[in-house]
Amino acid sequence: MTYPPSIADPTFVRAPLKWKPQDPVAIGLWIALIISCLLWAMPFVFMLLTAVKSAEDISGGSIWSLPERWEWGNFTDAAERGDLTTSFVNSLVVAAVKVPLGLFVSSACAFALSRIVFGWNKLLLAVIVMGAFVPIQVALGPLFSMMESLDLLNSRLGIVLPYIAFGLPFQTFFLYNFFSSIPRELDEAARIDGAGHFRIYFHIIAPLAGPALAALFIIDFVATWNEYAIALTLLQSQSAYTVPLALGNFSTQFASAYGPLNAYIAMSVLPVLIVYLMFQRFFTSGALAGAVKG
Amino acid sequence: MVVRLPPPAADQRALTTAEPSGSRARSSRRSSFFGAMPYLGPAFAFYAIFLLYPMSEAVRLSFYEWNGFRTTSATFVGLENYQRLLHDDPVFWSAFRNTLVWIVLSLLIPTSLGLVMALGINRRIVGRNLMRSIFYIPAVLAPIAVATMWLWIYNPNFGLVTRSLETIGLGDLSQQWLGDPRFALYSVFVAFVWQVSGFNMVLFLAGLQTVSADVVEAARIDGANAWQVFRHVTLPALRPTTAVVTVLTIISSLKVFDLIVGTTRGGPAQATQVLALWSYTQSFTNHDFGAGSAIATVLLLMSLILVVPYMLWTLRRPDQ
Numbered sequence: 001m002t003y004p005p006s007i008a009d010p011t012f013v014r015a016p017l018k019w020k021p022q023d024p025v026a027i028g029l030w031i032a033l034i035i036s037c038l039l040w041a042m043p044f045v046f047m048l049l050t051a052v053k054s055a056e057d058i059s060g061g062s063i064w065s066l067p068e069r070w071e072w073g074n075f076t077d078a079a080e081r082g083d084l085t086t087s088f089v090n091s092l093v094v095a096a097v098k099v100p101l102g103l104f105v106s107s108a109c110a111f112a113l114s115r116i117v118f119g120w121n122k123l124l125l126a127v128i129v130m131g132a133f134v135p136i137q138v139a140l141g142p143l144f145s146m147m148e149s150l151d152l153l154n155s156r157l158g159i160v161l162p163y164i165a166f167g168l169p170f171q172t173f174f175l176y177n178f179f180s181s182i183p184r185e186l187d188e189a190a191r192i193d194g195a196g197h198f199r200i201y202f203h204i205i206a207p208l209a210g211p212a213l214a215a216l217f218i219i220d221f222v223a224t225w226n227e228y229a230i231a232l233t234l235l236q237s238q239s240a241y242t243v244p245l246a247l248g249n250f251s252t253q254f255a256s257a258y259g260p261l262n263a264y265i266a267m268s269v270l271p272v273l274i275v276y277l278m279f280q281r282f283f284t285s286g287a288l289a290g291a292v293k294g
Numbered sequence: 295m296v297v298r299l300p301p302p303a304a305d306q307r308a309l310t311t312a313e314p315s316g317s318r319a320r321s322s323r324r325s326s327f328f329g330a331m332p333y334l335g336p337a338f339a340f341y342a343i344f345l346l347y348p349m350s351e352a353v354r355l356s357f358y359e360w361n362g363f364r365t366t367s368a369t370f371v372g373l374e375n376y377q378r379l380l381h382d383d384p385v386f387w388s389a390f391r392n393t394l395v396w397i398v399l400s401l402l403i404p405t406s407l408g409l410v411m412a413l414g415i416n417r418r419i420v421g422r423n424l425m426r427s428i429f430y431i432p433a434v435l436a437p438i439a440v441a442t443m444w445l446w447i448y449n450p451n452f453g454l455v456t457r458s459l460e461t462i463g464l465g466d467l468s469q470q471w472l473g474d475p476r477f478a479l480y481s482v483f484v485a486f487v488w489q490v491s492g493f494n495m496v497l498f499l500a501g502l503q504t505v506s507a508d509v510v511e512a513a514r515i516d517g518a519n520a521w522q523v524f525r526h527v528t529l530p531a532l533r534p535t536t537a538v539v540t541v542l543t544i545i546s547s548l549k550v551f552d553l554i555v556g557t558t559r560g561g562p563a564q565a566t567q568v569l570a571l572w573s574y575t576q577s578f579t580n581h582d583f584g585a586g587s588a589i590a591t592v593l594l595l596m597s598l599i600l601v602v603p604y605m606l607w608t609l610r611r612p613d614q
Contacts (some may be wrong), residue, residue, distance in 0.1 A: 109337030142351030165344035225434035
């Protein structure tokens with residue numbers, strides 16, 4: 001069985017460390033890397049430090065010092081002012097519906113494109129993949145009018161539908177490539193035994209594509225959690241806000257409440273950080289990276 | 295020994311099963327298509343209704359004048375929206391220029407930074423996985439969260455940049471990073487670099503795994519120095535990765551929206567305005583759906599012109 005290498009094995013082979021202290025170039029490079037890492041981590045550390053500081057500490061103390069008084073209240077304060085629970089529930093419900101449904105739809109489509117030969121497979125694939133290359137913003141105006149006339153503004157359904165559509169191109173393309181790497185002899189054998197498309201899809205292709213589907217699931221969750229432009233257009237009442245909208249709103253409404261604002265940012269990114277830390281290899285295997293940027 | 299050729303009939307049969315021809319093939323393909331419908335149907339329904347239709351609506355509305363309210367109807371005005379765009383809308387031109395600047399800068403900076411990071415990390419060094427995570431984590435954060443973080447970093451009174459400059463005695467250099475039209479675009483761009491470089495790094499790291507260690511070894515033995523190995527072995531092997539990075543970079547540059555909404559909203563004085571945001575602003579803030587759609591159409595054309603050649607090239611490659 002040949003899987004795309006990125007999924008079957010992590011990109012990085014765990015080899016014993018070769019530590020050669022005598023090589024000055026290597027040490028120089030290593031130090032340069034460490035410095036860049038520190039630079040890269042700074043915005044993050046700065047946010048976390050601000051999140052636990054009181055207003056006096058923020059304006060008075062040095063930026064990198066720990067707070068005089070740990071202001072954990074910033075988190076509860078932010079959650080209350082920014083109605084964090086509502087937005088978390090909205091985002092979770094949207095993701096819980098969108099991600100599995102979107103994967104189901106795109107995997108069925110990829111299955112047909114890769115396995116049922118009807119002549120214009122490649123053309124249809126091209127049509128659907130094209131969607132991945134067009135900025136979402138092109139469609140926002142008409143999408144708004146459409147949802148308004150369907151009376152689906154400010155509703156979770158109204159946002160899940162376009163989310164599924166905009167997720168399809170990449171997922172279909174990726175799964176098409178993956179399915180095409182599964183040997184056709186398998187479904188031919190099944191077909192001879194009397195299996196139809198349905199059985200081949202559910203009992204042969206889908207189980208073999210498990211790792212690919214799992215990776216797409218995780219990555220699509222992050223992309224859905226982070227989506228902003230469509231949500232901004234279609235959700236206007238605060239009770240319907242997803243997390244990115246609630247964050248954007250918090251930052252304009254309480255622009256100078258620096259402590260709570262940073263606490264709010266920290267809480268809003270926590271779910272994707274947890275997901276990232278749990279499933280790192282799905283993200284850092286380059287093949288899938290395209291999905292993260294919606 | 296006599297070599298027995300297979301009888302011609304068998305040959306013929308093999309050919310017909312492999313490539314059915316004529317009306318039988320057509321009817322079998324047609325029945326396959328009906329068999330495929332339950333699988334293709336849902337996806338294409340979603341895609342057509344919620345992606346293709348709104349996009350073509352945007353193109354259609356660009357020839358109409360409409361304020362976007364359901365109570366009024368759109369009037370056909372021909373090319374007037376485009377004429378206004380080209381002749382009477384200075385904001386469009388600054389958005390257009392900024393989008394181009396953004397594309398060019400992001401093809402240069404986060405891509406090469408990503409490559410350098412990948413080259414640095416692609417060896418057995420202490421803390422490699424941690425470093426990779428530190429560089430990559432910004433890419434999983436919501437752009438709006440990144441925008442909000444950097445808004446605070448650029449805060450002219452207490453932000454990281456200003457306070458750091460003060461600490462090292464260069465407080466005079468401090469600027470209204472996001473409030474000064476001269477710096478605003480580049481300041482937002484720095485946040486973009488912070489967010490996407492690690493993403494490019496991951497793509498390059500995957501590409502580097504395809505560089506043959508044997509060829510590198512052979513080049514070394516032939517006396518090539520590190521630069522020559524990079525220039526003549528590594529870089530050519532990275533060509534497919536570079537193509538992918540280039541295309542993804544162009545797309546993500548055309549899509550830049552959240553980051554700007556979250557930091558400057560296109561200001562000050564439209565200095566950070568980009569096409570995606572100006573289209574949105576014209577439609578929803580200024581209630582000029584015609585102008586907004588015309589800008590959306592320009593954006594659509596730009597992305598098609600920049601990306602379709604790549605797509606054709608990818609799809610024309612034979613299946614694995």
